[in-house]
Amino acid sequence: MITVTSEGRTPAVPEGAGSATGYGAPTASWRRRALTMGAEEEYLLVDPVTRQLRPEAQKVVSDASAELGERVTTEITCYQVEARTDPHTSLAAFAEQVRAMRTAVVRAAARHGLRVVSTGTPVLPQPHPLAVTDGPRYARSVAMFGALDDEQTICACHLHIGIPDADLALQVSNHLRSRLPQLVALAANSPYWQGRDTGYASWRTLAWARWPAAGPPPHFDSTAHFDALVEDLTATGTIMDRGGLYWDIRPSHHVPTLEIRAFDATPTVADTVLLAAVTRALVATALADIEAGKPALRPPSDLLRTACWRAARDGLTGDAVDLHARRLQPAATLIERMLDDLRPALLHHGDLDTVTTGWARLRTIGNGAERQRAAHRKGDSPSAVVDALMQAVNAADQACD
Structure with missing residues (x-):
């Protein structure tokens, strides 16, 4: 079995790994393997009355660590908490741990009079200057990157899929690059910034893209190239x-x-579970294509960047860039085409029903960005959006079971 381990923890050596680095060539067809998955989720702490960010992450992390141990930690700002799952092959077990992980963070925050939201960007204007977490790495980052760190209250969901071979991981990355626009659209959950609607479904994607080594990765010819x-x-x-x-x-x-980092922090457990199932199927499909000698689609870098920008702007609504035909198609059509391509991998892992139900749910209620905007229309204020996010973060949701 391939082993995936959360960031910051010592990995177990995968079966078949024969090198001192812990990487080794696969010993059986990837079509017969159950890929493992793990998640890192980032949350924001807010005041339940003012709905403003609160710099109390260290207290909440210390409290939550009684249940989560080293799987909960601080981030670059004092407003953020990060929590990680263990590796899982079972989607149901993964879903249950994400739910329990969120419950632990929500309870810890409540004991300090705080609430938790899971969104790619804070809805209300953020404090200035930002309260940065103590530590030499964060201090070095602020000194090195200046005002870029002023926008690091953005939050993401990172998914890890176990691949114990470095060269193979880069080959899978090459195959996944062209799917990034669909992943951005599915996960878009950050339409607001500084108290206003940005006009984008995922403003976090745009904010993150300003960093010098961000956005779609290059196409790599080899590990030596990387x-x-x-x-x-x-x-x-x-x-x-x-x-x-x-x-x-x-x-x-x-x-x-292999870490896929294109996702905004998700509003609900169901959203994280849907993304995990889709991501695992994408990796499994890529592995099968590599094994069969099928080359990766290699769109021009500028066109791929444009497609990601369009996905960040429009999310699931409107048109998206079809990187095969190099023209616009309805975003939902491209995602449904992708899900059709993933059907064998979804069946193999037993995830087809979850993804079918999850996608139908998004077609009905929208992605996170659409739900945030619906909350704003209903409550006629940004504060209503924060209230909706507080209610969603750990809500029981049968769609993820």
Whole structure:
């Protein structure tokens, strides 16, 4: 079995891994394997009365660690909490741990008079200057990147899929690049910034893209190509180290996983579970294509970047860029086409019903961005959006079972 381990934890050596680095060639067809998945979720802490951000992350993390141990930690600002799951092959077990993880953070926050929201960007204007978490790495980042760190109250959901071979992980990355626009659209949950509607479904995607090594990753010819680029980026002061590779897809630098980072923080457990199932199926499909010798679609970098921009702007509504035909198609049509392509992998992992139900749910109620805007229309204020996010963060949702 392939083993995926959450960031910051010592990985178990995968079966069949024969090298000292923990990477090894697969010993059986990927079509017969159950890929593991793990998630990192980032949340914001808010005051239940003012709905403003509150810099109490250290207190909440200390409290929540009684239940979650090292799976809960702080982030760059004092308004954010990050929590991680263990690796799972069962989607049901993954869903249950995401739910329990959120419950632990919500309860810890409540004990300090706070509430938790899961959104890609804060809805109301953020404090200035930002309260940055103590630590040499964060201090170095602020000194190195200046005002870019002023916008780091943005939150994401990162999904890890277990691949114990470094070269294979990069090949999968090459195959997944062209799917990034659909993933951005599915997960879009950040229409508001500084108290106003940005006109984008995922403003976090635009804010994150300003970093020097962010957005869609390059197409890599080999691990040597990847290593040389990382060395150049580090030598030129573009990144501090490999942890500063903020591409939407990247091989983890210390655990045997491929990390997909294109997702806004999700409003509900059901949203995270849907994204996890789709992502695992994408990776499994890519592995099967690689095994069959099928080349990755390689759109021009500028066109891929444009497609991601369009997805961040429009989400599931309107048109999206069809990277095969190089023209516009309805966004929902492209996602349904992708889900059709993933059907064998979804069946293999037993996830087809969950994804079918989850996609039908999004077609009915919209992605996170559409739900935030609906809350604003209903309550006629940004505060109503924060209230809806507080209610959604740990709500029981049968769609994720």
